[in-house]
Amino acid sequence: MRRPHPxxxxxxxxxxxxxxxACEGRVLRPKGFRVIELSEPSPGPSYVYLLLKEGIDTIHALREIRRRLGGKWYHLGLKDANGVTLQLLSSDVVSEGLQLRLRKGCLVLTPLGRGSINKARMWGNAFVIDLQCSxxxxxxxxxxxPGYFSYQRFGTARPVSHVVGKMILLERWEEAVEALLGEPTPWESEAARRVxxxxxSEGPRAYLRAPKFMDVERRVAFELLRGSxxxxxxxxxxxxxxxLHAYQSYLYNKRLSEFDDPCEGPEALPGPGAEGYEELLEEEGVTxxxxxxxxxxxxxxxPCYETYVKSFARGDGRVTxxxxxPRxxxxxxxxxxxxxxxxxx
Structure with missing residues (x-):
């Protein structure tokens, strides 16, 4: 059996x-990774919108919307950039909607009327996934x-969010910045590795030439250049x-990996009152x-969720x-x- 990737x-x-x-294949992203948020609005004085997007994550989509329409916008969950996703937003802003074609994707914002959104009325997400398998x-x-916190929680090409979180938890702030701005990985783009x-050698000034997609790193670097x-x-x-939550998620994943059956795994993230993390926390040097x-x-x-998967073979090795x-x-x-x-x- 194939061992997990590094x-x-x-x-x-x-x-x-x-x-x-292993099916020896891939998910046919972005169009073959479709997500529909299973939520419904409740009565309220605000306005509810339906956001359809592709090629942009929820955080950046909200920035684009705010830039054009102003106001505050609320969401129930973060949706992947590399897919086609549908979710609810709410705002006090009144708008006829918005259609944007972006550098690597697009978004369509459609008004649904008055109301509000809250997590109590969001069950989870439905997925329609196309695979190409040899x-x-x-x-x-x-x-x-399994209830693993997956790649999106940490960063796929450069999974360091939990490393930064651990350094923050230990209040080793300089090392947290080093982990965020330095430490190139072989899986990210050449432009990112170069910066x-x-x-x-140059310190945060190197980020004056950083590509725009490194927006988090640029923000921190520019603050350092301002003397922060x-x-x-x-x-x-x-x-x-x-x-910090990414570090909690990492510890949860490590603990879950100790079990043969995921359903027997930990039933809470590490924190005051959680059981079963003593040895792992000692190993990590945190309390x-x-x-x-x-x-x-x-x-x-x-620690696990039992779902029903429906599968459709579509020929030429394609499976849906x-x-x-759940959320x-x-x-x-x-x-x-x-x-x-x-x-x-």
């Missing part, structure tokens, strides 16, 4: 749980999806909580007191999978079990 190990996903042979197989019926290497301390620069990014200091709680999480997952679960946690290549899911 990236999988790096983010704590050190095991495959399903007894499958060894096609039919995965159909009830499937246990990261130049950072070691590493701590202030990271806090100004507005992403310290995201980095629960640090989690408490940063307000990180032991949020409950089901249809399934649903907080990742389609790629299931797809990695089938494809067994982080760059093919």
């Amino acid at each position: 990236i999988d190990y790096y983010v704590g996903m050190t095991k495959y749980f399903l007894n499958l042979e 060894k096609p197989h039919s995965l159909e019926g009830k499937v246990k999806v 990261r290497l130049e950072y070691y 301390s590493p701590k202030r620069a990271l806090k100004k990014s507005g992403l310290t909580e995201l980095f 629960l007191e640090l989690f408490k200091k940063f307000g990180l709680r032991a949020a409950p999480r089901r 999978l249809i399934f649903k997952l 907080g679960y990742y389609a790629t946690s299931l797809l990695r079990e089938i494809v067994r290549d982080p760059f093919a899911v």
Whole structure:
């Protein structure tokens, strides 16, 4: 059986749980990765919109919308850039909608009327996934999806969000900045690697030439150039909580990987009151007191979810999978079990 990719190990996903042979293929992104948010608006004074997008993630889509329409915009979940996704937004802004063609994608914003959105009325997401496999197989019926936090939580080409988070937790702010701005990986673009290497000789000035897609790094680097301390620069990014949660997710993945059956895994993230993490925390050199200091709680999480997968063989090695997952679960946690290549899911 194929061993997990080094990236999988790096983010704590050190095991495959399903007894499958790799399909030797890939997800046909972006058009073959379709996500429909399973939510409904509730009565309220605001306005609800339907966002259809491709080639842009939710955060950047909201920036584009705010830039043109102003106001505050709210969402229930972050949707992948490399796919076609449908989700609800809400705002106090009144608009007839918006259609944008972007450098690598597009978005369509359609007004639905008055109302509001909240997580209590979001069940999860439905997925329609097209695979191209040289060894096609039919995965159909009830499937246990492991509760791994998947690649999107950490960064696929450069999975370091959890490393930055650990350094923040330990209040080693300079090292957190080093992890974010330096440390090139062989999986990212040549332009990104070049900037990261130049950072070691030029410091944050190297990011004056950084490509626009490195927006988080640019934001932190520009704060440093304005004279901010590493701590202030990271806090100004507005992403310290995201980095801390990524580290919690990494620890959860490591703990889940210790089990043969994912459904027997941990039922909460590491934090005050969580059980079963003592040995792992000691190995990592962190304490629960640090989690408490940063307000990180032991949020409950089901270690696996049983879903029903419907499969359609379409000829020429193409297979379409249809399934649903609750909020907080990742389609790629299931797809990695089938494809067994982080760059093919």
